[in-house]
Amino acid sequence: MKELTCIVCPVGCRITVEEKDGELVITGNSCPRGYEHAKNEYTDPKRMLTTTVKVEGGVLPRIPVISTAEIPKRQLGDCLAQLYQLKVTAPVAYGDIIVKDILGTGVDIKASREMPAKAAV
Numbered sequence: 001m002k003e004l005t006c007i008v009c010p011v012g013c014r015i016t017v018e019e020k021d022g023e024l025v026i027t028g029n030s031c032p033r034g035y036e037h038a039k040n041e042y043t044d045p046k047r048m049l050t051t052t053v054k055v056e057g058g059v060l061p062r063i064p065v066i067s068t069a070e071i072p073k074r075q076l077g078d079c080l081a082q083l084y085q086l087k088v089t090a091p092v093a094y095g096d097i098i099v100k101d102i103l104g105t106g107v108d109i110k111a112s113r114e115m116p117a118k119a120a121v
């Protein structure tokens with residue numbers, strides 16, 4: 001059994017998900033969107049990924065990045081490990097794709113700010 005708070009809208013219904021005779025029994029939701037949210041959270045939870053990536057020649061040493069959609073929670077660790085190894089070169093524009101289709105998830109990782117190149121001294 002899993003209890004969760006629905007985050008789809010501000011009402012925040014408390015939802016319970018149980019397996020009975022191989023079927024999911026979902027209670028506490030006030031609408032179908034909550035049902036879908038609870039089912040997804042129970043069977044294959046997903047999250048947005050945000051982190052930073054090393055940047056060479058930029059005004060800052062790291063650039064913040066975000067996924068273009070939610071990624072299965074079970075793959076977040078591997079995605080973060082890949083991004084931790086990565087180094088991009090400034091300048092980087094806001095929204096530039098840093099990694100396309102990360103680990104075959106179908107989700108891209110994009111820059112969530114611009115990163116100008118450091119001025120030559």
Ligand code: SF4
Pocket residue numbers: 006007008009010011012013028029030031032033034035
């Ligand atoms: S179950 Fe429906 S009404 Fe309740 S929080 Fe989720 S989306 Fe909102």
